[in-house]
Amino acid sequence: MSHLQNSLTLRCLPGPARLVLTVFLIAVGLGYLAALVQLHVQDSRSGTPLPTVADVILKYTGKQWLDTAPPPPVSQLEKLIMGPIEGAPWNGTGSMAPAFFHKDGAGFKREYEQADPETQKRLMAERNGEREALRLWIRTPDEQRRAAYEADRFVPPPQAAPTHITPDYRHPDGAIKVKSILNDRCARCHAAGAEQENYPLETYEQIAKYLVVPPSIEVPPGGGWVAVSTPISIEKLAQSTHAHLLSFALLFSATGLLLALTDYPPLLRYILAPWVLLAFLADITLWWLARLSDLYGPYFAMMIPLTGAVAALGLTLQILLTLFHLYGSKGKTVLGVVLLLLALVAVFVYAQQIRPALQAKRERLANNPPESAQPSPPAGLAPKTD
Known part of the structure; x- marks a missing residue:
């Protein structure tokens, strides 16, 4: 045996x-x-x-684990429109800010690249003004918010009104055409027959579900485990x-x-x-x-x-x-050479592909926090210099 x-x-x-x-x-x-x-x-x-x-x-x-309370929560729509212009996924879990800039479908990128430096600054300020106007509208109580949307006429608080905004979206008296902004920047892709028709944004009722603000997070004294997602x-x-x-x-x-x-x-x-x-x-x-x-x-x-x-x-x-x-001694030698070659290939792939990708991801996360708005131009739209 x-x-x-x-x-x-x-x-x-x-x-x-x-x-x-x-x-x-x-x-x-x-x-x-x-x-x-x-x-x-x-x-x-x-x-x-x-x-x-x-x-x-x-x-x-x-x-x-949180020691202090995080910033106040915002609605999903605000998070999306005020997200980073570059570096975040172009979807409902990332950022929709590019829709106001190089993905507006209205030639912003071409106009920006052909403009002089002063015009470039104005264009960026106007598009950021659109986003800021929508943020102010989103934070308005629901009754006034609905009325402003239906009338396409939102009067922001004087002390908070954006100083720059695309002229087509401002009434002569300074009121802002929020419905027109939403139609041009959002509903053009989120409408019946459009690319994102499964997530329609053509009416106030359709938009309202994305205006809900999550409850604030309460952190126990001294810190603790807090549900955040x-x-x-x-x-x-x-x-x-x-x-x-x-x-x-x-x-x-x-x-x-x-x-x-x-x-x-x-x-x-x-x-x-x-x-x-x-x-x-x-x-x-x-x-x-x-x-x-x-x-x-x-x-x-x-x-x-x-x-x-x-x-x-x-x-x-x-x-x-x-x-x-x-294997015996000869087979072990051959096997060792094969494993060494595989290890060298792995090191090469890590050095040439994986490590740069990890570094780029870390830099992207550092430069574009998910919750922050980025007023700088998108990649590929660098300002002209004299």
């Missing part, structure tokens, strides 16, 4: 079978790297290679759990089983063979504990990156140890 147990190792397989296992394990490693890229794209909010602990807590609990939905979490359990459970069972069929010391195999699968199950358990526990959710979420790191370390060890078990 002992002889039979010692013979049941992957080294005993024919060469073609070991080659298949080699390609399989390398593919698993590359696939896991691709999963990390997807994790960055989906959840990293700060320009870091992987989501931070704060990103993970926000995803699963919708909470942030909507966490991942139970439905989406269930779908993700289902997909991960069916796919990764089989994958990690396979890599663990392959390691178990090597000739490394039994204690090492007992520990490392089920390592990744156990860490993976712990990771998913923490997803649900973080999502469902209102009081302790952030603390459960803090442990998710740890279980992820444990799983990644275990998978790396499983792949490398199994690969080097498959």
